[in-house]
Amino acid sequence: MVSEKTISRLTNYQTLLRLQQAQGRTHLFSHQLADLARVTPAQVRRDLMVIGYTGNPRTGYHVGDLQDSLMQFFAFSTGIPTALVGVGSLGRALLSYFMSGRSNIRILAAFDNDPGKTGRVLSGCRIHPMNRLRETLAETTVSCALVTVPGGEAQKVTDALVGAGVHGIVNFAPVRLKVPPTVFVENLDVTSSIEKAAFFARNYSLKTQEETNHE
Amino acid sequence: MVSEKTISRLTNYQTLLRLQQAQGRTHLFSHQLADLARVTPAQVRRDLMVIGYTGNPRTGYHVGDLQDSLMQFFAFSTGIPTALVGVGSLGRALLSYFMSGRSNIRILAAFDNDPGKTGRVLSGCRIHPMNRLRETLAETTVSCALVTVPGGEAQKVTDALVGAGVHGIVNFAPVRLKVPPTVFVENLDVTSSIEKAAFFARNYSLKTQEETNHE
DNA sequence: TTCACGCTGTGACAAAATTCACAGCTAGGA
DNA sequence: TCCTAGCTGTGAATTTTGTCACAGCGTGAA
Ligand SMILES: NC(=O)c1ccc[n+]([C@@H]2O[C@H](COP(=O)([O-])OP(=O)(O)OC[C@H]3O[C@@H](n4cnc5c(N)ncnc54)[C@H](O)[C@@H]3O)[C@@H](O)[C@H]2O)c1
Ligand SMILES: NC(=O)c1ccc[n+]([C@@H]2O[C@H](COP(=O)([O-])OP(=O)(O)OC[C@H]3O[C@@H](n4cnc5c(N)ncnc54)[C@H](O)[C@@H]3O)[C@@H](O)[C@H]2O)c1
Numbered sequence: 001m002v003s004e005k006t007i008s009r010l011t012n013y014q015t016l017l018r019l020q021q022a023q024g025r026t027h028l029f030s031h032q033l034a035d036l037a038r039v040t041p042a043q044v045r046r047d048l049m050v051i052g053y054t055g056n057p058r059t060g061y062h063v064g065d066l067q068d069s070l071m072q073f074f075a076f077s078t079g080i081p082t083a084l085v086g087v088g089s090l091g092r093a094l095l096s097y098f099m100s101g102r103s104n105i106r107i108l109a110a111f112d113n114d115p116g117k118t119g120r121v122l123s124g125c126r127i128h129p130m131n132r133l134r135e136t137l138a139e140t141t142v143s144c145a146l147v148t149v150p151g152g153e154a155q156k157v158t159d160a161l162v163g164a165g166v167h168g169i170v171n172f173a174p175v176r177l178k179v180p181p182t183v184f185v186e187n188l189d190v191t192s193s194i195e196k197a198a199f200f201a202r203n204y205s206l207k208t209q210e211e212t213n214h215e
Numbered sequence: 216m217v218s219e220k221t222i223s224r225l226t227n228y229q230t231l232l233r234l235q236q237a238q239g240r241t242h243l244f245s246h247q248l249a250d251l252a253r254v255t256p257a258q259v260r261r262d263l264m265v266i267g268y269t270g271n272p273r274t275g276y277h278v279g280d281l282q283d284s285l286m287q288f289f290a291f292s293t294g295i296p297t298a299l300v301g302v303g304s305l306g307r308a309l310l311s312y313f314m315s316g317r318s319n320i321r322i323l324a325a326f327d328n329d330p331g332k333t334g335r336v337l338s339g340c341r342i343h344p345m346n347r348l349r350e351t352l353a354e355t356t357v358s359c360a361l362v363t364v365p366g367g368e369a370q371k372v373t374d375a376l377v378g379a380g381v382h383g384i385v386n387f388a389p390v391r392l393k394v395p396p397t398v399f400v401e402n403l404d405v406t407s408s409i410e411k412a413a414f415f416a417r418n419y420s421l422k423t424q425e426e427t428n429h430e
Numbered sequence: 431t432t433c434a435c436g437c438t439g440t441g442a443c444a445a446a447a448t449t450c451a452c453a454g455c456t457a458g459g460a
Numbered sequence: 461t462c463c464t465a466g467c468t469g470t471g472a473a474t475t476t477t478g479t480c481a482c483a484g485c486g487t488g489a490a
Binding site: 004014036037080082089090092093094096143166168170183188192193194195199200204 | 383408
Binding site for chain 3: 003005006039040042043046056057058059
């Protein structure tokens with residue numbers, strides 16, 4: 001089984017390679033990809049082992065071939081089908097971003113329990129009521145959903161999604177969801193991330209001041 | 216030096232404790248906090264070692280005292296002062312969320328380079344032009360900033376922030392920023408997180424199907 | 431007061447993640 | 461044709477992270 005961290009880095013390499021290809025580059029070495037991704041060259045080589053792609057000692061990695069290998073490994077050549085639950089301020093931002101086609105992620109359906117929102121179309125995506133979740137998802141190949149409802153509602157919504165056959169959840173609510181072992185949860189807790197950054201910011205800030213004083 | 220992961224868990228404990236206190240609980244054991252945080256009891260005890268708080272074998276941890284210790288460790292009793300750069304769809308969502316006071320994070324100033332947006336007040340927060348960034352931040356204690364500008368602009372904005380004395384960056388743009396070693400960057404790459412969740416979702420999905428077939 | 435239960439705090443251990451370091455290869459130059 | 465410089469792929473070492481397991485303690489019961 002391949003680790004979460006490795007998967008994160010591999011998706012990052014994918015993004016970086018797309019950019020490099022757009023700039024006309026056809027080959028690169030592990031240390032160059034490493035610089036772009038802000039990791040070590042050894043890390044890059046180690047990561048690429050898991051997808052089976054093998055480079056050439058003299059010319060390095062072939063950008064197109066490596067992209068193909070990554071594509072095949074991730075098996076998302078046609079884009080990633082997802083659903084979104086909770087069309088509030090965050091949900092709307094995500095809709096407008098991902099419906100504009102700036103990435104390989106496709107939001108195929110949105111859901112909300114507010115009758116004032118359901119039935120309408122936002123950024124080109126129809127908003128369905130919650131009681132139509134199961135049947136709407138049954139018509140699609142969605143296996144991953146974005147949860148942007150208030151914390152108190154997130155578990156309920158998650159249970160509904162799991163019941164509808166979703167195996168991946170990206171959770172923006174500041175709660176830890178309970179799911180069966182066949183469901184993967186990625187928590188994107190903005191508040192917690194800011195707290196973390198603020199903590200280290202203060203540390204670095206103090207350290208910098210100290211050093212200034214010692215001079 | 217205490218690790219990033221430990222800090223993340225400690226902030227999570229803080230959130231959970233606030234909730235428990237609101238429900239009137241005065242004491243809890245490591246295994247109870249562990250259940251709430253979805254970690255092991257040993258992990259909780261190990262984490263609490265770093266903040267120096269020590270519980271009682273018979274009564275466990277005192278919610279209020281533990282909160283005080285955490286507060287003191289994080290030193291953010293008055294809220295976390297931050298700035299936001301890039302008032303687009305994501306920036307607006309963050310403004311409306313954090314200006315509503317639902318957390319201990321305070322956005323003291325917002326910045327944008329679009330003259331159509333600067334000068335206005337959104338969700339109670341004034342939007343300043345970029346050329347006023349340094350002097351505006353000089354008047355505050357902000358040491359942590361949220362970056363919600365397009366990927367191509369993120370590095371430029373980061374450089375300006377670092378120049379203005381910011382030591383913590385929460386980066387929502389899908390690029391890896393280059394910063395001096397005295398600056399901490401937390402990347403919140405939504406696209407990458409969705410890709411990760413989708414990958415594991417497909418794996419779990421396939422595994423579930425296999426097991427169903429084997430019955 | 432004494433005892434026993436069930437917790438905490440932590441040294442020792444285990445697992446996971448990363449880096450080191452080097453054999454082996456390969457294209458370009460002599 | 462045969463070197464050679466400088467890369468890749470990977471076993472081994474190292475570092476980081478998490479868990480185990482148990483001594484020691486505090487409380488309530490007797
Ligand atoms: N907006 C932000 O920038 C931000 C920042 C950090 C965290 N979050 C988290 O993201 C989540 C959403 O935040 P928001 O600001 O968009 O909230 P919001 O209140 O603006 O939107 C929530 C939406 O969910 C819908 N909803 C509520 N209960 C539902 C249910 N049971 N089923 C389906 N839909 C339901 C509501 O109708 C509403 O449209 C929250 O958990 C919040 O803590 C948001
Ligand atoms: N909106 C989302 O849900 C979402 C999802 C994933 C990632 N992101 C990332 O978040 C970032 C912002 O996304 P968005 O959808 O809000 O974009 P947006 O285009 O709606 O907003 C960007 C804002 O930044 C401002 N800006 C541009 N250049 C600037 C500069 N040099 N200095 C100051 N301000 C500047 C623009 O005026 C605009 O207000 C992007 O990097 C995007 O990739 C957003």
